[in-house]
Amino acid sequence: MSEPDGRPVATTSPDEMSAFGSAPTPWSAASAGSTLFLLSKVGSRATKLYSEALEPLGLRPRHVAALRFLESRDGASQKDLVSGLWSDSSSVVSLVDEFERQGLAERRRNPRDRRSYGVHITAEGRRVLRSTEALAEEVESRVLARLSGAQRESLLRVLRSVIGTDPEV
Amino acid sequence: MSEPDGRPVATTSPDEMSAFGSAPTPWSAASAGSTLFLLSKVGSRATKLYSEALEPLGLRPRHVAALRFLESRDGASQKDLVSGLWSDSSSVVSLVDEFERQGLAERRRNPRDRRSYGVHITAEGRRVLRSTEALAEEVESRVLARLSGAQRESLLRVLRSVIGTDPEV
DNA sequence: TATTGTTATACTCTATAACTATA
């Protein structure tokens, strides 16, 4: 699959595949020296693309993060979700409301402290979570289109260090 | 400057300095495998902290990005700013409005195409831009507190590659 | 007709504060 002159077709080149268009992006010259600026731009771009990819499932990125959290800590309280998702209590309430409406998770009273709920992911929740994984991979491959495998590993490792969860430490 | 037992004082340790609190963050286990999730979290955290740091100057991160852009491409049209900042036209209008109110930049009619303006940074705009630099460095050092110098360079290099402006390519 | 800029508007995300029910 190539052009008449032998070049691979444009749509398979990293530049064409990238979520950041053809290089160089116009603003690069002014701000490519700022890690802060780049983190912010790349982060918001990734969020936006992932949001769009999740649209057919009726979910947004924070739903996926919450379902992942629940899968690893099933029965977590809403307070756990607040700290676990770096969110706030009112956002978590509406998040769990949506889960209950969609049948992806449910509240169960904690009999030992009736102020709190345990939030439990359902079988349907797990199934939906599995179906988001391919979408995440597809978006990630577009966002990181210009990176080699080694660079991708390096990025993941450094980001883990940034938040303090480097599994190698 | 150290504790009696020779350890450096706590406030200077990477964990205490980091904008991400003490490791491990609760949500790490569930999602630290996702570069997408980490990019989004780190990016939004960086933006938020930088916003707060800029508050005394009456600016927000996008103002700084725009001033940087204007410094490198003075007289750019608002359309240039739209593509240059990866923004949209209505946002750029209000951005330039604010610059004019604050005396940081000004519109000048383009005599060769009277539909468009050239946006010109003022001396005050340059002065303010200089004063944001120390703030950006301070925030960056908190966000990247856990990274070594080599890791910081690696992160910057990889982020440049992501957006396609790696100066070494 | 197409392009630059402007205005008005709406939508998402997040933050805050007041409230309830339990402890």
Place this chain on the structure above:
DNA sequence: TATAGTTATAGAGTATAACAATA
């Protein structure tokens, strides 16, 4: 008094669509 959860509301940021002036 303090805590878990809920509700209402407001703000920032962004996106969209209709419009005016100019090409």
